[in-house]
Amino acid sequence: MGSNSAPTSQEVYYLPLNDAGHPDVSGGYIYLPPPSNPPYLVRFAIEGTSSICREGSLWVNVPREGEKFKRHAFHEYKLHPDFNQAIYIDVPIRLAGAFAFYTTYTPLPDFKSAEAAFPKPSRTEIFYFDVSPKLTVNGTVLPIDSLSIFSVISKFMGQYPKDWERHLRGIGQREYNMVHFTPLMQRGSSNSPYSMYDQLAFDLACFPNGEDDVAAMIKSMENNHGLLGLTDVVWNHTANNSKWLEAHPEAGYNIETAPWLEMALELDNALLQYGTDLAKYGLPTELKSADDLQRVMDGMKPYCLDLVNVWEYYVVNVSRDAKAAVDAWVSGITSADSKVDGAGDWTLKQKVDFLRENALIGGNEFAGRFHRTIDPNVAAALLTKVYGHGEIERQQSALDGITQWLKALNVPYYQEYDSDVAVIKQQVQDRVKYLRLDDHGPKLGPINKQHAFIESYFTRLPLNEMTKQHNPKALFLVNNGWVWAADAMRDNAGSSSRAYLRRQVIVWGDCVKLRYGKKPEDNPYLWDFMTRYTRLMAKYFAGFRIDNCHSTPLHVAEYLLDQARDVRPDLAVFAELFTGDEKMDYVFVKRLGLSALIREAMQAWSTQEVSRLVHMHSGRPIGSFEIDKTSSGKTSRPSAITNGVNGLAAEINEIVYNIRQSPVHALFMDCTHDNEVPAQKRDARDTLPNAALVNMCACATGSVMGYDEIYPKLIDLVSEPRL
Numbered sequence: 001m002g003s004n005s006a007p008t009s010q011e012v013y014y015l016p017l018n019d020a021g022h023p024d025v026s027g028g029y030i031y032l033p034p035p036s037n038p039p040y041l042v043r044f045a046i047e048g049t050s051s052i053c054r055e056g057s058l059w060v061n062v063p064r065e066g067e068k069f070k071r072h073a074f075h076e077y078k079l080h081p082d083f084n085q086a087i088y089i090d091v092p093i094r095l096a097g098a099f100a101f102y103t104t105y106t107p108l109p110d111f112k113s114a115e116a117a118f119p120k121p122s123r124t125e126i127f128y129f130d131v132s133p134k135l136t137v138n139g140t141v142l143p144i145d146s147l148s149i150f151s152v153i154s155k156f157m158g159q160y161p162k163d164w165e166r167h168l169r170g171i172g173q174r175e176y177n178m179v180h181f182t183p184l185m186q187r188g189s190s191n192s193p194y195s196m197y198d199q200l201a202f203d204l205a206c207f208p209n210g211e212d213d214v215a216a217m218i219k220s221m222e223n224n225h226g227l228l229g230l231t232d233v234v235w236n237h238t239a240n241n242s243k244w245l246e247a248h249p250e251a252g253y254n255i256e257t258a259p260w261l262e263m264a265l266e267l268d269n270a271l272l273q274y275g276t277d278l279a280k281y282g283l284p285t286e287l288k289s290a291d292d293l294q295r296v297m298d299g300m301k302p303y304c305l306d307l308v309n310v311w312e313y314y315v316v317n318v319s320r321d322a323k324a325a326v327d328a329w330v331s332g333i334t335s336a337d338s339k340v341d342g343a344g345d346w347t348l349k350q351k352v353d354f355l356r357e358n359a360l361i362g363g364n365e366f367a368g369r370f371h372r373t374i375d376p377n378v379a380a381a382l383l384t385k386v387y388g389h390g391e392i393e394r395q396q397s398a399l400d401g402i403t404q405w406l407k408a409l410n411v412p413y414y415q416e417y418d419s420d421v422a423v424i425k426q427q428v429q430d431r432v433k434y435l436r437l438d439d440h441g442p443k444l445g446p447i448n449k450q451h452a453f454i455e456s457y458f459t460r461l462p463l464n465e466m467t468k469q470h471n472p473k474a475l476f477l478v479n480n481g482w483v484w485a486a487d488a489m490r491d492n493a494g495s496s497s498r499a500y501l502r503r504q505v506i507v508w509g510d511c512v513k514l515r516y517g518k519k520p521e522d523n524p525y526l527w528d529f530m531t532r533y534t535r536l537m538a539k540y541f542a543g544f545r546i547d548n549c550h551s552t553p554l555h556v557a558e559y560l561l562d563q564a565r566d567v568r569p570d571l572a573v574f575a576e577l578f579t580g581d582e583k584m585d586y587v588f589v590k591r592l593g594l595s596a597l598i599r600e601a602m603q604a605w606s607t608q609e610v611s612r613l614v615h616m617h618s619g620r621p622i623g624s625f626e627i628d629k630t631s632s633g634k635t636s637r638p639s640a641i642t643n644g645v646n647g648l649a650a651e652i653n654e655i656v657y658n659i660r661q662s663p664v665h666a667l668f669m670d671c672t673h674d675n676e677v678p679a680q681k682r683d684a685r686d687t688l689p690n691a692a693l694v695n696m697c698a699c700a701t702g703s704v705m706g707y708d709e710i711y712p713k714l715i716d717l718v719s720e721p722r723l
Contacts, residue, residue, distance in 0.1 A: 009653040011040035012090070021052045021103040021124035027661035029586055032093065034134035034570070039092040042129065043656075044101075046089075048082030055121070056105035062091050069095055071562055079103070096133040097565050098593030102126045128590040133570035135542055137228050142177055144572060144595050144665060149230060149702035151180040151673050153717045155193055160206055160213045165220065172225030179221065180230045180545060180702065182673065182717065184214065188239020190510035192718040194232070194547060195239040199533035218540045230543035230572070235530060235560060236552045237480035237511035240459040244529070245477065245512060246466045251526040252477035253493045253515045260366045261493065263313040264500040265476050267305075268457045271428065274304040275453020286446040287436045297429050305421060309369075314417040315410040317370040322402045325379035329398060330390035334381035343385035352408045354382060360409075366498065372413065374406065420502055427503035428454060457500055459512050480551075481507035488550045488579040488588070516556045531563050538564035543572035545598070549588060550577050557592055574598055574667050589664050596665040600672050601694050602681060610693060617666045619698030669702040670694045679712045
């Protein structure tokens with residue numbers, strides 16, 4: 001038979017959709033094996049009498065043969081109702097990644113005796129299925145669950161090739177098959193690998209020949225040592241001294257691009273100044289006890305918060321807005337007149353409610369001082385109903401009245417201010433206590449220039465010929481960090497969050513948070529720059545570890561992974577993901593097509609938790625009655641392969657697999673590069689049992705350099721001075 005003959009057998013993954021167009025798969029998470037040759041099929045199965053078949057279409061963004069993947073390019077498959085059989089739509093899978101589908105249809109009209117309105121076309125939500133990448137090294141296929149990963153701190157590896165080759169040889173001899181490198185790019189002033197100075201330039205201390213050395217290293221790893229490369233990608237921040245920030249401060253959150261952060265900046269400046277002035281106020285500059293800390297905290301309101309008049313960011317300026325309202329009243333300029341009928345008999349509360357609902361501007365925003373204001377024309381309409389037309393002899397009465405109303409209007413805003421100040425004081429106290437008094441903290445010692453009273457939330461760009469070209473407000477960039485129990489879908493520096501004002505962010509002072517906006521057009525330079533960085537990483541590395549995936553905007557991660565998979569379609573993607581919610585984990589996993597989430601045995605707080613993790617990652621129990629294959633044999637099911645609608649395909653031998661619920665796959669580490677080793681956290685004798693339990697699991701596993709050698713403590717990847 002010639003090379004163009006149809007395959008003698010066809011693998012099919014059966015995906016039924018229910019009457020609402022939802023995948024009828026327990027748990028809703030669909031994870032499929034790597035693409036095959038010939039491609040296997042995903043068979044969407046829909047009852048021919050289903051509601052979604054009424055003027056219905058299935059839309060899938062899986063590319064057809066010869067096409068590139070485009071996330072928002074969906075192919076349409078018409079759904080023609082059939083009262084005799086189910087409808088099958090077959091979609092060949094040729095690429096790994098995250099794919100989406102939805103259905104459109106026109107619902108049936110309501111059954112009523114009276115004439116009912118004709119229903120409008122409807123659309124289901126978007127659903128996802130993920131296809132695993134196909135990894136190979138020296139011609140051997142490596143399933144994701146078979147990966148054995150060794151993590152190294154790249155900046156301690158020496159110089160390539162002489163030092164690196166020695167380490168890589170040893171890793172290969174231990175029969176690992178993938179090496180995780182912390183970021184290999186030029187580092188910022190803190191010397192942390194995760195605080196990159198230039199995302200497009202490799203560290204010359206490790207790689208004197210730059211990209212050429214990296215290319216040679218990857219080739220040697222694969223050909224000589226049987227190792228694939230995995231590296232971190234850091235998308236949500238850059239080093240605070242990155243030179244490109246001086247040319248493009250709009251890449252970060254500054255007071256020009258994010259005016260709601262102005263108060264957070266003023267508070268930050270005030271706190272730093274307060275720490276400098278402690279001695280001037282007769283307060284201790286070295287905290288040796290809880291009493292010392294309390295004295296400093298007691299002085300924070302009068303000597304810090306009150307000096308910058310924080311309350312002005314919350315309330316309406318009563319004198320300003322009262323005068324403006326009276327002026328409009330005298331001039332006879334009014335609006336919303338129809339809403340004030342009967343206002344002469346209103347209570348104070350009714351008048352205040354009217355102003356809040358109809359005249360308040362900026363009520364839900366948080367911008368500059370006295371950003372909340374009253375529309376004077378609307379207020380003038382209320383004054384007219386209460387005091388008549390704007391005659392001179394009534395002006396003082398009108399001014400007194402509107403002043404009373406605005407003061408009442410401000411009451412909840414002062415309460416809001418008091419609440420935020422209480423949070424600010426508590427957060428500052430807790431942080432200072434950790435930094436200077438707690439046994440498990442760094443105990444920084446005296447408050448001075450080297451160790452300030454509190455970490456700054458902002459990077460202040462230097463004033464030079466480049467930065468002088470920008471608005472001065474653009475030169476204060478918010479630093480990145482994390483928030484306890486934060487909503488992973490919420491931007492902590494966005495307009496709807498007060499985390500930076502309330503000092504709730506555990507900040508990384510060496511990293512500036514990047515501001516992508518909602519689409520590339522919102523920040524063209526940043527999107528282009530990070531796209532080039534991402535494609536460069538995909539050029540050489542078989543896998544990504546997304547650093548701080550939970551604080552990387554989902555739409556940004558989707559876009560950049562699409563760029564990476566355009567370079568390397570079979571890209572393994574792992575994520576450091578701490579959403580605190582299993583359902584939210586699934587959202588990230590499904591939309592990004594994550595190969596596995598990083599989990600760590602050393603983070604287990606009890607033997608019960610270790611047992612739970614091992615059981616979770618050990619695969620299907622021996623003797624399980626669950627089966628994948630539902631049928632096999634010759635068939636001529638209606639198929640979408642031939643014409644994009646319901647049609648008959650050639651008769652072939654099909655092996656049909658039922659898509660069953662899949663757990664989120666794990667990269668289970670005995671210990672990671674940024675957490676304490678057994679000798680610190682438990683006992684050195686736990687090193688071997690902990691590693692043995694991890695490697696019993698039916699998932700990707702990993703370790704870190706120093707673990708097997710029972711190194712007695714965590715090597716600090718930022719401040720370790722000996723290497």
